[in-house]
Amino acid sequence: MPVLRVEDASDPRLSDYRDLTDVALRRVIEPAGGLYIAESAKVIARAHRAGHRARSFLVQEKWLSEVEGLAGEAPVYVVSDAVAESVTGYAVHRGALAAMxxxxxxxxxxxxxxARLVLILEDIVDHTNVGAAFRAAAGLGADAVLVSDRCADPLYRRSVRVSMGTVFQVPWTRLPAWPDAAPLLREAGLHLAALALADDAVPLDVFAADRPERVALLMGTEGDGLSRRALEAADTIVTIPMSGGVDSLNVAAASAVALWALR
Structure with a gap:
């Protein structure tokens, strides 16, 4: 494990970690098939256990021991708090980053x-919601997560952090566009249950009481909900009964409620 102390924030060896607060910049060095950033020793360890390989590490001195068993031959760049903040653009409180x-x-x-229970996220662009939905999927028994092409990247730093690294333990992949996705899901024996507001929607508790053996839950954005094509592909429209003048929940919260009901 090469341990290299770096005192200059402009050092080119730290380029993978530069300006992590800017999503547009991250897309330049985190393309599909490229890199993603794992943050905190706990998250890095989960990525390591999932078989993901690190290209390098950026750590503060007090966190060096936390990554010693994870680095292998990847270089570990040890920096001060000030250098870490200057490079990344934010205070790195969790002390360890890895370019994976x-x-x-x-x-x-x-x-x-x-899979008997699958969560499908359609066009969820908020990385926090994606990470929270993955955490719910892991904690409440979903066997897989599928994300649409326009859905935020589950391996973006914020998604990974909010998920507490559970994006590494729940199998997931990108879903083809509708209507092409529907026959592929049905061939796998999945009943498509769309969470949406509709006059003919089945209450979640009623659906759960006689649930199909294999279910895929379709979740859409908070503003627009599921697309017309997703609703047309669904076998059943399901709704979470609400009260207090509230018509819906945040997508991550709704995912958790639905997964718990169908666990």
């Missing part, structure tokens, strides 16, 4: 092969 190589994406058939 993205694994090859799994096929849809592989991800849902034995």
């Amino acid at each position: 190589h993205r694994p090859a994406p799994a096929s849809l058939a592989e991800v849902v092969a034995d």
Whole structure:
């Protein structure tokens, strides 16, 4: 494990970690098949256990021991708090970052092969919501997560952090666009249940009482909800009964409620 102390924030060896607060810049060095950033020793350890390989580490001195068993041959750049903040653009309170190589994406058939409960996220662009939905999926028994092409990246730093690293333990992949996705999901034996507001929607508790053996829950954005094509592809429209003048929940909260009901 090469340990290299770096005192200059402009050092080119730290380029993977520069300006992490800017999503547009991250897309330049985190393309599909490229890199993603894991933050905190706990998250890095989960990525390591999932078989993901690090390209390098950026740590503050007091966190060096936390990554010693994870680095292998990857260089570990040790920096001061001030250098870490100057490079990344924010205070790195969790002390350890890793630039990780993205694994090859799994096929849809592989991800849902034995799944009885699948969460589908359509066009959720907020990384925090994506991370929270993955955490709910991991904690409440979903076997897989599928994300639409326009959905925020589950391996973006904020998504990974909010998920507490559970994006590494729940199998996931990108879903083809509708209507192409529907026959692929049905071939896998999945009943498509769309969470949406509709006059003919089935209350979640009623649906859960006689749930199909294999279910895929479709979740859309808070503003627009699921797309017309997603609703047309659904076998059942399901709603969470609400009160207090509230008509819906945040997508991550709704995912958790629905997953708990169908666990």
